[in-house]
Each structure stands twice: as C-alpha cells, then as structure tokens.
Amino acid sequence: MKVSDDTLLAYLDGTLDEDQCRAIEAAVEGDAELEQRMMALDPIAPMVQQVFDKLPSDVPVIDLPEPARAGGVLRLVAVAASAAIAAIALTFWATRPAPMGWAEQAAIYQSLYAPETIAALDSTPALLDAQFAQAEQRLGRSLNRETLEGLPGLELKRAQVLSFKGKPLIQIVFADEQGQPFAFCVIRQGPAAPNRDVKHAVLSGLATATWAQDGYGYMVLGDGAQADLGGELDVLMQSFSG
Amino acid sequence: MSTKINSEQAVRRAVQAHSRRVWRFALALSGASDVADDLVQATCLRALERHHQVTSHDRLDSWLMTICRSIWLNEVRARSVRRAQALSVTPEADLVASGPDAETNIFASEVFTQVMHLPEAQRETVMLVFVEGYSYREAAALLEVPIGTIMSRLSNARRKLKTVMQHEAAGAAQRSGK
DSSP states (O other), rough: OOOOOHHHHHHHHHOOHHHHHHHHHHHHHHHHHHHHHHHHOOOOHHHHHHHOOOOOOOOOOOOOOOSOOOOOHHHHHHHHHHHHHHHHHHHHHHHOOOOOOOHHHHHHHHOOOHHHHHHHHOOOOOHHHHHHHHHHHHSSSSSOHHHHHTTTOOEEEEEEEEEEEEEEEEEEEEOTTSOOOEEEEEOOOOSSSSEEEEEEEEEEEEEEEEEEEEEEEEEESSSTOOOOOHHHHHHHHTTTOO | OOOOOOOOHHHHHHHHHHHHHHHHHHHHHSHHHHHHHHHHHHHHHHHHGGGOOOOTTTTTTHHHHHHHHHHIIIIIHHHHHHHHHTTOOOOOOGGGGOOSHHHHHHHHHHHHHHHHSSOOOHHHHHHHIIIIIHHHHHHHHHTTSSSHHHHHHHHHHHHHHHHHHHHHHHHHHHHHHO
16 A cells, blocks of 8 residues: 555544544554654654653662672683582592491491490499390390300490481490400391391401391491401300391 | 673663663653652562563563553552542643743643643553654554554544644744734
8 A cells, every 4th residue: 555645644633534544554554664654754753752751850760689799700610610519529429438337337436445435334233224225125126135244255334325327226335354345236227128147347447247137237346357256256146146 | 701691681781771761651651750760660670580581682671661561550550540549649740841941841841741641541652652762563562452553542642632732832822922
C-alpha cells in the first residue's frame, strides 16, 4: 500500500474516517518504513518530548548492592587457585593410605601405653566388676573374665569401653611379669561381618594377632614388635570361639 | 584484557544509563514523583537480581521498562491509586516549570498536566513513543498489545493534546499581541 505524507498527516491530525484509520494502521503494522515516516511526521510527539525530556532534573539516586569483589583478573586467579586446590586434593585422595581399620587405630592407641600407665591403674575387684559389667553390656556378649584372669603370667588391670566408628570397642589391659602392658581388644562388628582367620602383624610397633568370628573382631597386642603372643593367643581363641 | 562484560556488569551499566528514562516512565505510570523514586529503585534492584536472565546486552532499556511496569502493576498500583483517590493528588506540573520564561513554563505545565490526565493506557503509550522514542512495534511488544492498539491509543491522546496546544498557542498569541 502506497501511503502519501498527506495521508499520514491527515491520520495524525485525526481527520480520516474510521475505515481509513484502520487501513493506515494495518499498513503500518506490516511496514516498518511506513511506521518510521509516520513517526517523523507526528506534530504532537516533539512537543510532548520537549516537555518531558527535562525530567527528572537530577539523575535518580539508586542504591544498589556492591558487586562481588572478585571480578575480572581476580576472579580468574580465584578460579585457577580453586582448580589447583582441587587437583592437589584429588592427588591426595588418589594416593591416600587405605582407610585405617579398627585394629590399626587400637594399635596406635595401645602403643602409647607405658608401664607407668598400667602401674597407676586401680584394679580392685569391685572396680573390675563394674568395668566388665559395663563393657559386656556395651559389647553384647561375655568377656569370659575367668579366662582373662587365668592367663599365665598376666595380671588383669582394666577393661575400658572405647568406640570405633560408632561400634563398641573394648580394650582389656594386662601387666606382664615385667610390668609391661599387654592388651586384648574386642569389637562388635555386627552379624554381617565375615569371619577372618588369625592374622599376625606388627602395628604401630606392637606385635598383634587379629581374627574375627560371629560378628566380633578380636585382637591381641603384645609389648613391642618381638613379643610372643602364642600362649595367650591360643587360650583366647579357644575361649572366644563359641 | 577482554572487553566482554558479564550480565551483572551490563545491568549495572544499563541502570546508570537509563535511570532517567525509567524514572519518567515510572512517573507516567504513577503520577507522583515520590512513587516514581521508589519504583525506579525497586526496578533497578529487581533487574540486578535477575541479571542472569539477560541473554543479550542490547535493549536493556526496554527490559528495565518492562520490569518497572510489572512492579507497578503487580505491587504498587493498587495502593498508589487508593492514595491518589484519597488525597486527590494532582500531577506535579511544577516539575516541568523550569523554563526560561513564564510563557514556556505555562505551556510546559499545561502539556504535562494534560498528559498526566490521560487514561493510564494512553499515558504509558505516549511516554514510551512520544518521549522515549520507541517505535510503535517496540511499544507494542513492551506493553504486550497489538500495534493497532498502540496507534489508536496515540490517536486518542493526540486528539486531547491537540486541543490543549491549540488553546495554548491561541492564548500565547493573544497575550503577545496585547
């Protein structure tokens, strides 16, 4: 549709009839160039624009929160640093030692024992009674106290309740004839835990023997790496096998 | 160093660049400069919160206008209109009475008052097209109405404003001919 400037001015002046107006509007809708011509011819628009253009006299004061500080180069540095940290963490994770089991943890703890540690313990029968009662209650099974008290060459000193990853771990400490510490540990591992044959190892400088049966783990810890566990181990395995 | 700016920076720049335009639009919507102040502030904060929605840095001005209008319609309008009715607030014509002489100021005040007395739909359209220079189709997109509606709103507005201007022009000629 070809629309003359006169027609556009007549539209803008409001002198066209309704049908003519609708026809012009339809033409403008499909013709951006015609739209621009009409806007340029508008006699009212510039006057309104002139009046309102002065507003507001002052640029509005807008209170915006400060941008995050790490922008641009700093942000790149931050990204690089976090990537490096992630890489280091990944390296540590990939080369990490195998997660420490209860036996390793118990051995570390036991390795800190000196003769003085057990010499100072109060081992009165009443106290031992209370300790065994508590330990057996936590463990959910008997600790065969008669067997423990009958171990040749060992004096029962204390039964202590410890915990490994939420599982009750009982440490029973003895003094040998030289006053050196000797320990027997029992952990409740749960009914799903597999049985394990006895395994000898030196952990944290202590000769140890561990085995597992019927949901419980057992460990005997001698004094030093060279300690001979044979006699006690046989008795304890026999006693706790049922 | 890259000249590429992120969307948050783009929005902050747009807020700086277009705050006067948004304020004028807010004034046209609300008819009160104090409401316009609040509306612009709310608009800019909202825009900054939503900077991640920005996909193109072009025409952030019309995006700001859209946000402003949305806040006006959804959050401010009802209580502002109630207040206007209660207090019979008249458009603040003295805002534009800062010209060099009385004649100019009278004319400006009259145009301002007439624009502010237009129905809201005509007023916001006049502001976008006549004052801010948006094309009919841009205004149609911004206000979410057909182009034909924009054009007929402007025709109605012209008819009312024309009488004012003719009257003013006649009055000015009369005064200057004395």
